Amino acid sequence: MKRKHFIKQTSIAATGLLCAPAILRGLAPDEVILGHNNKRYRINTQWSLVNAAQYPVKDCHEMVQDRLGRIILLTNETKNNVIIYDKSGKLISTWGHEYPGAHGLTLFNENGDDVLFICDNNRHQVIKTTIDGKVLMTLDYPKETGQYTKADEYVPTETIIAPNGDIYVADGYGKDFVIQYDYKGNYVRHFAGRGEGDQYVVNTHGICIDTRDKNNPCLIVTSRVQNAFKRYTMEGKYMDTIPLPGAWVCRPVIKGDYLYVAVLQTNARLDEKSGFVLILDKNYKVVSNIGGNLPAYANNAPEEMYQTVKVFQYPHDVCIDDEENLYIAQWNSGQVYPYKLMPV
């Protein structure tokens, strides 16, 4: 009798589990597909398999994939500033205790070896390391520009490295200049910064090099508060602006023909976890908003963009792996580990 009772209970419980969402929503749940057009994804919010008690995170700021296919996460948690995963979310290793303001993470293949560039907001420095954390070079605040009187004024958020090894640093939380160095760290020039006019930026949070047009490589620089990217030549001459109304774009990341960017939040709902992930095609046209509105254009400019599904809170970076999967790191989102999105 007891056994029969148990079975009956189990069966009811199972039916309850199956039906509860259906009752709540009126219909049986389908698998949610996120994004638009040819950039649509399934999501796995439980991708990270690391033990949160043992390997905690604070803000998950940026991610890159190395030449061995591993996924590298940078967090401002000094118990383990760098967490190295395999693509399935299993922990490989961790390192780093001395980057309290760990923010920007850029990978560069230097003569066959992967090296990392870390921007530290608190240390007011850019640090070049080997893939396993040995420090190779440290760039202090750029006195040579004549624009800074002390380190505190310089809060670098991002770097990008040109094929010739030149280092471009975006001072996104400082004075908004982009500072160019040669591969040894010698100052070359600075540009962007704040001012009246299209050639200036506000909150230059990210930077990348666009080589999709092989004959005309250029720099794409974030002007986050202006909801735009600004393009400059490799010598820092302003070219044009790519407006992305409503979207607080973080760092541009190019993979193949597409540019991916985490949108921290949107003007429609400031300070309310209103972020999503945006994808532009080769012509800088919005093709997909993951967790955002169906892209729409009027007079050749995108209409104001906004979050439509609460998938993300404050997404901060996108990493695209060799199989076109996306990994999304988030800032100030309750110590959440990265999500993985698989193309449909």
Add this chain to the structure above:
Amino acid sequence: MKIILFLSLFFIHQHSFSQQAFQLAPPILKYNSAFFSSTTSFEVIFNQPGAEVRFTLNGNDPTEKDLLYSGAVPVNDKTTVKAKAFGKDFLPSETVSATFIKNGKPIEKIQFSKPNESYANAKADILHDNIGGMANYRSGGWLGYDNDTVTIYIDLKKKETINSVLIDLLQDENSWIFLPEQILVYYYSEKQNTFLGAGKETFSHETKGQKQCTIREIKPASKISTQKLKLVLLPVKKIPGWHNGKGNHGWLFIDEIKVY
């Protein structure tokens, strides 16, 4: 029985791999101003395939059976719109709302205490220009105060019987903007040649409030007739303990004033 058990476990297993349900974000209410003289309209912005927006104009929380949004909605009288997004693959959004306010008795001028420089406005009629009602302190149109007392003098075009005084306030506690501790309404008595108390409202700040534009309408305790009114607003002097700015002075943001 064994089969049932097997199937049950099978379904439990299947369920653990099913898609998690995401919530829709709230739709965006778009309008030029929450204040109007004859007619106005609003739009709802929300383009998510597989989702739709339902709305009400009667103050109720929208359900899937309420009006389906399909285009701009005209507004002719004081109206509160509430809108909510629904979609079969998602949990319904939170409700968003806005109240549209029609002109009251003609106002000659409104004088007010000097706001904080960062949130001041050069327009003399800023508190009765029919522009405002956006829940964003950066949207312009708001006057921001971080002092202890805000005094406002309202001169009507002529002597009127006063049914109520309405003021639009911003509540955005993440940005340290609180409703006042108290709003006091006074009217000018010609007979006594002074301002006399007409009504007041007191606010509690013990728990966190939602981010919103909120319209407070204060009705005089007795029938009064006057051409001049005075409002005194007392901003939060000490931010309460539950807030990360505790102990600091709170901000008060005010927008439009109407007299009915």
